[in-house]
Amino acid sequence: xxxxxxxxxxxxxxxxxxxxxxxxxxxxxxxxxxxxxxxxxxxxxxxxxxxxxxxxxxxxxxxxxxxxxxxxxxxxxxxxxxxxxxxxxxxxxxxxxxxxxxxxxxxxxxxxxxxxxxxxxxxxxxxxxxxxxxxxxxxxxxxxxxxxxxxxxxxxxxxxxxxxxxxxxxxxxxxxxxxxxxxxxxxxxxxxxxxxxxxxxxxxxxxxxxxxxxxxxxxxxxxxxxxxxxxxxxxxxxxxxxxxxxxxxxxxxxxxxxxxxxxxxxxxxxxxxxxxxxxxxxxxxxxxxxxxxxxxxxxxxxxxxxxxxxxxxxxxxxxxxxxxxxxxxxxxxxxxxxxxxxxxxxxxxxxxxxxxxxxxxxxxxxxxxxxxxxxxxxxxxxxxxxxxxxxxxxxxxxxxxxxxxxxxxxxxxxxxxxxxxxxxxxxxxxxxxxxxxxxxxxxxxxxxxxxxxxxxxxxxxxxxxxxxxxxxxxxxxxxxxxxxxxxxxxxxxxxxxxxxxxxxxxxxxxxxxxxxxxxxxxxxxxxxxxxxxxxxxxxxxxxxxxxxxxxxxxxxxxxxxxxxxxxxxxxxxxxxxxxxxxxxxxxxxxxxxxxxxx
RNA sequence: GGUUCCGUAGCUCAGUUGGAUAGAGCAACAGCCUUCUAAGCUGUGGGUCGAGCGUUCGAGUCGCUCCGGAAUCACCA
Numbered sequence: 001x002x003x004x005x006x007x008x009x010x011x012x013x014x015x016x017x018x019x020x021x022x023x024x025x026x027x028x029x030x031x032x033x034x035x036x037x038x039x040x041x042x043x044x045x046x047x048x049x050x051x052x053x054x055x056x057x058x059x060x061x062x063x064x065x066x067x068x069x070x071x072x073x074x075x076x077x078x079x080x081x082x083x084x085x086x087x088x089x090x091x092x093x094x095x096x097x098x099x100x101x102x103x104x105x106x107x108x109x110x111x112x113x114x115x116x117x118x119x120x121x122x123x124x125x126x127x128x129x130x131x132x133x134x135x136x137x138x139x140x141x142x143x144x145x146x147x148x149x150x151x152x153x154x155x156x157x158x159x160x161x162x163x164x165x166x167x168x169x170x171x172x173x174x175x176x177x178x179x180x181x182x183x184x185x186x187x188x189x190x191x192x193x194x195x196x197x198x199x200x201x202x203x204x205x206x207x208x209x210x211x212x213x214x215x216x217x218x219x220x221x222x223x224x225x226x227x228x229x230x231x232x233x234x235x236x237x238x239x240x241x242x243x244x245x246x247x248x249x250x251x252x253x254x255x256x257x258x259x260x261x262x263x264x265x266x267x268x269x270x271x272x273x274x275x276x277x278x279x280x281x282x283x284x285x286x287x288x289x290x291x292x293x294x295x296x297x298x299x300x301x302x303x304x305x306x307x308x309x310x311x312x313x314x315x316x317x318x319x320x321x322x323x324x325x326x327x328x329x330x331x332x333x334x335x336x337x338x339x340x341x342x343x344x345x346x347x348x349x350x351x352x353x354x355x356x357x358x359x360x361x362x363x364x365x366x367x368x369x370x371x372x373x374x375x376x377x378x379x380x381x382x383x384x385x386x387x388x389x390x391x392x393x394x395x396x397x398x399x400x401x402x403x404x405x406x407x408x409x410x411x412x413x414x415x416x417x418x419x420x421x422x423x424x425x426x427x428x429x430x431x432x433x434x435x436x437x438x439x440x441x442x443x444x445x446x447x448x449x450x451x452x453x454x455x456x457x458x459x460x461x462x463x464x465x466x467x468x469x470x471x472x473x474x475x476x477x478x479x480x481x482x483x484x485x486x487x488x489x490x491x492x493x494x495x496x497x498x499x500x501x502x503x504x505x506x507x508x509x510x511x512x513x514x515x516x517x518x519x520x521x522x523x524x525x526x527x528x529x530x531x532x533x534x535x536x537x538x539x540x541x542x543x544x545x546x547x548x549x550x551x552x553x554x555x556x557x558x559x560x561x562x563x564x565x566x567x568x569x570x571x572x573x574x575x576x577x578x579x580x581x582x583x584x585x586x587x588x589x590x591x592x593x594x595x596x597x598x
Numbered sequence: 599g600g601u602u603c604c605g606u607a608g609c610u611c612a613g614u615u616g617g618a619u620a621g622a623g624c625a626a627c628a629g630c631c632u633u634c635u636a637a638g639c640u641g642u643g644g645g646u647c648g649a650g651c652g653u654u655c656g657a658g659u660c661g662c663u664c665c666g667g668a669a670u671c672a673c674c675a
Contacts, residue, residue: 473623
């Protein structure tokens with residue numbers, strides 16, 4: 001549509017010049033799509049022009065309309081309603097538009113060029129003490145989709161993950177395993193490694209609360225009880241030994257982390273997300289400390305009497321923020337400083353996008369400012385992609401209390417639902433069980449992914465585990481279904497030996513349903529660009545839905561292969577083919593697979 | 599209390615730099631399969647866009663003030 005809009009803009013510009021002898025500013029030239037209730041394709045908002053024309057909006061619109069009809073070939077009709085000039089583009093123009101864009105290879109994607117940016121995207125960032133849950137799913141899907149969208153918009157993208165593999169929370173599951181595990185392993189109890197370790201994290205919390213309750217009953221304050229419970233002492237003790245490099249502790253840490261990684265790999269694989277480079281906090285926190293100490297020497301920071309190191313951000317309306325503890329150990333911020341510097345040295349990125357929940361808005365404000373203050377100018381390219389939380393009807397998810405929607409469980413439930421539905425419909429005859437299972441998986445995941453990605457990332461979303469995610473209507477499977485219909489038509493066309501690609505009839509006058517689809521197809525490249533600049537997978541998701549819906553109407557009202565006129569039939573096949581390709585690309589940008597049949 | 603974000607149909611969500619009579623899906627009801635896949639298509643009902651004031655020819659969209667919800671403001675990550 002953009003190219004058509006530009007055509008109209010140019011025409012209006014000429015009209016104003018010829019009729020009123022005036023040049024017009026861009027912001028007064030408002031061209032938009034015509035709303036469905038009104039006849040026409042594009043609408044010029046005339047109100048802003050009346051200042052120049054010195055006539056009523058209606059009169060202005062009529063004069064410009066007349067001029068367009070006479071001078072712009074593509075414009076076939078116009079009408080005026082109030083201050084709106086609705087312009088109809090000749091159906092033949094849409095037809096030739098389709099021929100044009102259907103010949104473009106990788107339609108919608110821009111290859112990297114001179115002006116391409118290098119963008120590092122960090123997402124996922126799990127803790128290695130518990131399995132992934134629905135919140136992580138949102139993070140992973142957003143991050144992965146963003147990476148593909150940025151790539152399609154012509155950027156070089158590096159997908160990274162920072163694994164939070166050290167700290168007191170990791171030690172908690174280690175302590176619990178050591179004390180209550182009796183040497184069990186994921187293999188010995190046949191449990192996925194991340195779930196296995198996560199169970200000990202939950203167990204730690206349970207036992208710790210029991211101990212704290214005992215201490216409280218014996219007269220301790222709640223804080224004392226929490227801090228002095230034997231398990232908590234053991235965890236802190238283990239952290240100190242870990243930082244000191246104690247051999248036995250480090251060995252245990254390696255072993256338990258490797259269990260978790262094996263589990264994560266399975267989940268990442270079934271979610272279909274990937275990374276180019278994985279960073280570990282245990283590798284980056286030391287550099288963070290060095291950077292802070294160096295900046296301290298250069299007088300960017302403040303050292304208090306107790307030895308702790310701070311940055312003063314009151315000038316930026318923030319607070320004083322701790323960068324190193326009084327005992328010299330690192331905090332969360334310290335390691336993020338280190339990670340950012342390592343990444344810049346690795347990739348010299350133009351932009352660095354952190355896909356992290358909105359609970360950490362403050363943290364990332366501080367991170368950028370702190371780096372800038374320390375003289376790292378590239379830190380202006382840091383961007384916190386802040387997304388909303390996924391909540392349960394009863395509130396926030398809590399791993400420690402086991403109140404979570406587990407990622408693996410949810411994925412397999414989605415597959416189960418897809419299997420049940422598909423078997424009821426019974427359309428997969430001729431496929432092997434393996435092929436069928438793969439399709440169930442694709443459909444189930446599509447439902448889940450679309451459900452999450454269609455929502456504006458900024459907004460918190462509620463997930464009710466009791467209400468299943470839909471497979472009909474505005475859903476991922478609906479879009480996939482449209483794709484399979486198209487594939488089915490194209491396959492049949494091929495089997496029948498129709499050579500539709502050679503047809504380039506210029507005599508086609510498309511009907512309204514066809515035009516509606518072409519308009520949307522024509523929008524696709526602009527949608528990808530916009531989704532990249534807005535960082536919004538939701539734009540792509542909603543676009544795909546709209547396209548699928550529009551195509552289904554066309555599909556319902558007209559026969560494609562049954563069309564008697566060969567030119568018209570070939571045109572419809574071409575339309576279907578491009579729609580299929582755009583849907584496939586659109587879904588790909590969302591990380592959703594497009595099955596041939598379902 | 600400070601800062602940031604959110605509030606649109608019973609539910610889940612769209613709504614482009616301000617533009618026309620605020621749109622989808624789910625749920626409810628009524629239709630459409632001897633024709634390319636009915637996970638589809640068509641129709642009906644459902645709204646003081648949290649409230650008010652302001653800016654404007656024009657406000658769901660911008661500004662201000664309230665109301666409601668969330669996050670954050672740790673020598674936790």
